[in-house]
Amino acid sequence: xxxxxxxxxxxxxxxxxxxxxxxxxxxxxxxxxxxxxxxxxxxxxxxxxxxxxxxxxxxxxxxxxxxxxxxxxxxxxxxxxxxxxxxxxxxxxxxxxxxxxxxxxxxxxxxxxxxxxxxxxxxxxxxxxxxxxxxxxxxxxxxxxxxxxxxxxxxxxxxxxxxxxxxxxxxxxxxxxxxxxxxxxxxxxxxxxxxxxxxxxxxxxxxxxxxxxxxxxxxxxxxxxxxxx
Amino acid sequence: xxxxxxxxxxxxxxxxxxxxxxxxxxxxxxxxxxxxxxxxxxxxxxxxxxxxxxxxxxxxxxxxxxxxxxxxxxxxxxxxxxxxxxxxxxxxxxxxxxxxxxxxxxxxxxxxxxxxxxxxxxx
Numbered sequence: 125x126x127x128x129x130x131x132x133x134x135x136x137x138x139x140x141x142x143x144x145x146x147x148x149x150x151x152x153x154x155x156x157x158x159x160x161x162x163x164x165x166x167x168x169x170x171x172x173x174x175x176x177x178x179x180x181x182x183x184x185x186x187x188x189x190x191x192x193x194x195x196x197x198x199x200x201x202x203x204x205x206x207x208x209x210x211x212x213x214x215x216x217x218x219x220x221x222x223x224x225x226x227x228x229x230x231x232x233x234x235x236x237x238x239x240x241x242x243x244x245x246x247x248x249x250x251x252x253x254x255x256x257x258x259x260x261x262x263x264x265x266x267x268x269x270x271x272x273x274x275x276x277x278x279x280x281x282x283x284x285x286x287x288x289x290x291x292x293x294x295x296x297x298x299x300x301x302x303x304x305x306x307x308x309x310x311x312x313x314x315x316x317x318x319x320x321x322x323x324x325x326x327x328x329x330x331x332x333x334x335x336x337x338x339x340x341x342x343x344x345x346x347x348x349x350x351x352x353x
Numbered sequence: 354x355x356x357x358x359x360x361x362x363x364x365x366x367x368x369x370x371x372x373x374x375x376x377x378x379x380x381x382x383x384x385x386x387x388x389x390x391x392x393x394x395x396x397x398x399x400x401x402x403x404x405x406x407x408x409x410x411x412x413x414x415x416x417x418x419x420x421x422x423x424x425x426x427x428x429x430x431x432x433x434x435x436x437x438x439x440x441x442x443x444x445x446x447x448x449x450x451x452x453x454x455x456x457x458x459x460x461x462x463x464x465x466x467x468x469x470x471x472x473x474x475x476x
Contacts, residue, residue, distance in 0.1 A: 224460025
């Protein structure tokens with residue numbers, strides 16, 4: 125079988141699985157049905173059953189991977205949509221997001237160093253609080269593994285969404301902006317989706333925090349790695 | 354068919370902005386990934402009305418709404434790291450969750466504190 129044929133099959137397969145899980149997630153709104161979670165698991169099971177090596181699958185997967193770059197560029201669009209709110213809230217939101225980004229990179233890195241986690245895993249978990257495509261390119265640039273980064277991002281997203289009601293209560297974070305920034309900074313798109321359910325405003329603030337945090341972490345992460353690793 | 358070709362053109366525009374960002378990153382040896390630089394460029398172009406959002410809204414929207422598709426293949430790569438999660442896995446998951454909680458607390462509190470007594474709009 126030539127590689128073009130394999131490539132087309134894996135692209136069509138990936139897109140089909142994605143669309144199916146996307147439809148399922150629209151119907152059953154749960155973290156488990158998130159396409160990145162469910163879709164990846166379905167493809168992994170498929171590869172294991174048919175004994176297909178990951179490298180073979182990536183002949184086509186690489187083509188989809190190529191679109192990660194423009195996908196990150198497209199994230200300027202949600203930020204642009206919220207430009208009025210952004211202008212109005214620039215200091216509190218930027219301040220909260222920046223401090224959050226520093227805490228996220230630093231705490232993940234330091235605890236992992238203390239507990240003796242291997243370097244390549246540390247590099248992969250450092251950008252866990254930002255949206256997957258950005259976290260993947262950050263991980264790639266500091267020497268981590270993109271697929272591990274994706275897993276840690278999903279854990280941070282689902283974990284944060286589940287923990288958020290307790291955290292907000294425990295630390296008395298009542299302010300809608302504080303909650304929005306907390307969700308977007310810690311749990312990116314998954315947190316934003318949940319914030320959106322609380323209120324449109326909280327979701328919009330979370331969207332801003334998510335994109336700003338992605339920019340902040342992409343600057344902070346390489347610097348911290350340079351300083352501490 | 355017209356719609357599809359329009360969307361494809363939009364994606365090409367995003368790709369070109371990404372390539373410009375990548376070029377800037379490599380030329381000046383910056384630590385920030387080229388795609389993030391591209392995002393900032395795109396944001397500035399939109400704000401300054403050099404690119405009118407209407408021109409490329411359709412393709413951009415599809416990209417943003419279906420972001421997940423583009424990182425599924427890389428995520429599947431975790432298949433090569435399964436043994437990792439059986440060993441230290443639980444510890445690493447714990448670190449990620451602990452750090453996530455810290456980010457949420459600190460960013461939320463700092464924002465709330467910076468807001469001070471500013472009026473909270475009600476919906």
